[in-house]
Amino acid sequence: MVTKTYIVSVFTVILGGSAQFYSYGVVNPAQVIITKWINETYTERYGTPLSLTISNLFWSFVVSSIAIGAIIGACLTRYIGEKFGRRNGLIINGVANVFAAFFQLGAKPLRSPELLLFGRFIFGINMGLTSGIVPMYLMEITPARYRGPAGTLHQVAVAFSDWFSLLIGLPEVLGSETLWPWAFAFPGLLGLGLVVILPFCPESPKYTLGTKGERAKALEDVDKLVGSYEAEHMFESIVREVALDKGNGTFYELFTRKDLRIPLTVSILVMIAQQFTGCTAVFAYSTDMFLNAKLDPALARFSTLGIGIVYFLFACTSPYLIEKVGRRPLSLFQLSSCMFALVLLSLFTYLQNYLAVGWASYGTIFALIFYMCVYGVGSPIPWIIASEMFNQQFRATAVTVSVFVAWTFAFIISTIYLPFQQLVGVSFSYLPFIIVLIISIVFMYILLPETRDRPIAEIVTDFHHRSASLSAGRPWDASRPPSRQEMQRLLDSIDIRTYDSNDVLFDE
Template identity: 35%
Template sequence: MEEEIHASSLLQRRDSLPRGTMSGGVTGALLYAVFSAVLGMLQFGFNTGVINSPKEFIQNFIIANYEVDADTLFSVIVSIFAVGGIIGCPLASWIADKKGRKFALIINAAFGVVGAVLMGFSESATSVAMLIIGRFLIGINCGFATTASPTYVSEVAPVRLRGAFGTVNQLAVAFGLVGGQILGIDVIMGSDEGWPWLLGLAIIPSAVQCIMLPFVPESPRYLMFVQQDEEQTRTVLKKLRGTDDIEDEIKDMRDEEIAEKQEQKFTIGDLLRIKSLRTPLVIGIVMHLSQQLGGINAVLYYSATIFTSAGLSEYDARLASIGVGSMLFIMALVSIPLMDRLGRRTLQLCGLGGMAVFSVLMTVAFFTYENNYTMSIFAVIFTLLYVAFFGVGPSSIPWMILSEMFGQGARSAAVSVGALVNWFANFIVGLTFIYMSNALGNFVFLPYTVLLILFFIFTYLKLPETKNRTIDEVTALFKK
């Protein structure tokens, strides 16, 4: 999920930190630019969480108009979102490099508007094809956003504030997720009449972006490195920083450009062929798989179904689902200071271990809820704690770990592989969960438990700690 967020940044240059003292701070122009960009991440969170509550009503629409299996078609509607994401990630990288970060964000907002319109009018047109195509286009929009938005934000923010502004992407995802779940309750839009409006609300973030983005500046790094326009770079930096004292930043960008030109470039094929690159790539891929195949999106996409299976009423299940998004939002705040205090490896192990424990306890609760409302409540509590441990580490660490294990020359290729693996695993979970639930019943989370244990063991044996280590120090570990 989130973050997608950290590794999607095309120029996350920890090994090229500025040597000068950065001037300027938070300005109105900077806040405007960041807010305009992170609306794409809010869109990602909204469309991840919004499909959860209206499941029953969408299936009613399918049953009333089509002679097909409603579970199968709903699984396609859910999972086609991830197919769009798989396409959106590399498309964003290509357009952002060829035409600029600002242009990429504007094009992506248009995808969002079209996708939302198709979903919003699918019921009145009696067309499930419109719903599927709209969900697919929104998936492209969200996959695109997980690359383009963090890239733009990291490049317009002052280096000393880049980490803080980077977390805004993660918070926007969590906020969108909670918003989608709240709007999906019965008294708002959780009904046979309201669900098309609920899905159509995705037009708002993209439409606002279409209005705001034409007035944001282009990324200074794109202007400097790609356009080779230092004069325009200076103009943009002065506007964003609110000061004319930008010489240190210009000098550091020049030095960074020289270092990048001297850095050997590696392709995806090189990553697979060269052992010192293949080992960290495998570690990064497993980290991304652990994020998705640990079952988190089964909870995000189907928590209302899970809570109903645990004995709650449809209404209470939708209310409880709001707690899932709220827990992710809280843990996004909690994990920020822990990341550099406890380290990536420790948090990843704690997260995977906690998820494994609470997936077992969720299974126990599913077996004992009948005629026992207390165990139904515990099923909700265990699910929320499962989500909380996901938020401790696995929600964000897979996205940042690849950028911390590769030098500049190999980073872009490694990050692209990780993003594609993540979205593909997301697709598999979204497509298969209903079938797994029907086949395994109360044991539905045990396959995820087994995978979480295997991921924990792999992480313990293979993942190095990258906290307080330079890129050179980390890459040296894999050359031994």
């Protein structure tokens, strides 16, 4: 049984940390009002209104400033988490969130869009840190049998914050011409919860024991989290984990070791594929997409809220489906379905804009709803799969690389999508996503193994099988797992001594 202290710790981190992803979606329903304010501000300052191209480009930077900060935050995750600890790293995160909120609140009265950009940049750093530290803290304070649900809470909180940001950003709520700074500053309130409550919560016992070497303090914290009845068992488990920990593998080793080449490629590819589902563009610009479908502005905003609810509900099913169906089939299903949804979006917007087919706007709405359904069911997979393909030594380093790749592509896509859409038109703006998804699906079909409930030794041999098949010019063989005979032959022929044979990558 877990204690009240554990429950308070988890929900403080979930609400104050995971929900910071709110900042990414809040720009969506408020786009028209804030772009108008930005244009008026620069017209007043320089005497000339912004052109449509410059206005779209500036708004793209407002949206993507979150991703720029998140790239930096992702790179800092390993340092902050090890230097200050998981709990204290999140407290620092909360302080920075409160600090950023004041920039958001000051942007409008000071007539400074630059403050808006800078505040969102700081929020982005916090989101990058959150991407790594929150799951790390949750996994390390949670007994093994509850780690699945604990990890699920993080993903559900992210999905809920996406939807909640669409609600708060409505002009009818806090997204009006006078109140939008409060909508943008809302994560500061979440950060304040971390600052006020988290100092009274325990640090990760694994960090306390493994990094600081404080055995008595670690045991005391375990007792606070699970009670005296289970404390000894959980503490013994932590001691074993720390004893097996060979330290952190370096980035140089990660990129140069041949046996890690395919796992690293796959972990990067799943992140790139996730970004090229178009999720960044849809979450940031779906209101604009609905406006292009000739919806009334108010109806477009509420439609955006509606698809946010759809995404949240289907994201809630993903933990069950990930365990029931498996990572590989669900990931391939999600990517294929998202590609189909983007083809529909491209087709319906083409019919509407170039052939003046009136009913095509309903097709656009259907395609966006369908997109949110299929994206939601597989959305957590890229964020967990990297940690399941590497042993303890390289796990943190590999996750840092994959998160860095995710936020880098999020920045690129959110920055160039609107200018690209203006250049080629709405219907053709989805083509790069479709093309990259087709390529990604082919490569993932060949390279991506199933990682559910498999020990590292087995996954290592699976990767060797795929590598050997590709080297021999037999990609069709690489797409299937090795047979039992092949598995045993590979186990006998490769050196897996650096891997712990009992290190199951996914904790049930």
